[in-house]
């Protein structure tokens with residue numbers, strides 16, 4: 706078997722306040738291969754977002770480590786982690802987190818602007834990606850001038866701009882109607898086939914989850930494979 710793209714080993718995470726300790730993740734072991742699509746299901750509050758954030762180095766485990774192409778991520782400095790995230794990963798959220806004062810094209814190009822790439826070339830690339838997600842005639846629109854489904858497409862185009870090996874998506878269709886959910890799924894599937902991008906998707910939508918290669922279920926701090934057909 707080829708070595709996994711991402712592997713997490715014995716991830717633990719707890720939250721404590723004065724009276725309680727919540728063990729959210731309890732020795733989670735998990736891998737995802739290059740080009741694979743995986744959904745994580747689980748009850749509200751079971752720790753899905755926490756796990757996704759840890760895998761993407763946006764949060765830190767209490768113990769355990771995550772390996773990307775066999776390199777430890779939590780022995781890196783915060784700055785190295787940020788560089789790694791910008792170069793290798795894309796993120797899509799339920800609420801798109803687009804910057805309201807920028808156009809769709811500028812939002813998509815933002816990760817390149819942050820890296821200091823040439824502005825004109827970055828915008829050309831951003832416009833290519835907007836066309837790829839079916840928004841060639843919305844380049845100059847600001848987020849408030851776009852529909853919910855369109856905003857999510859812009860967020861996906863932005864996640865793609867660095868040609869990431871992996872996209873983490875937290876409830877990417879949570880805010881959308883059935884038709885827009887289906888079209889976001891088609892887009893994920895096309896991108897996966899075309900660019901071999903891996904997807905790790907947190908969702909409450911079993912129908913969407915069933916379209917992924919594998920479904921994992923998070924319960925009592927542990928992940929298990931969920932059989933489905």
Ligand SMILES: Nc1ncnc2c1ncn2[C@@H]1O[C@H](COP(=O)(O)OP(=O)(O)OP(=O)(O)O)[C@@H](O)[C@H]1O
Pocket residue numbers: 720721727729747748749750751752753754755756
């Ligand atoms: N910073 C924090 N401090 C204290 N508790 C937290 C913190 N972040 C998350 N939690 C708790 O950890 C648990 C897991 O949260 P998480 O957001 O990972 O769940 P989830 O499975 O993604 O939930 P949902 O499906 O509702 O989005 C929740 O009970 C939450 O209240």
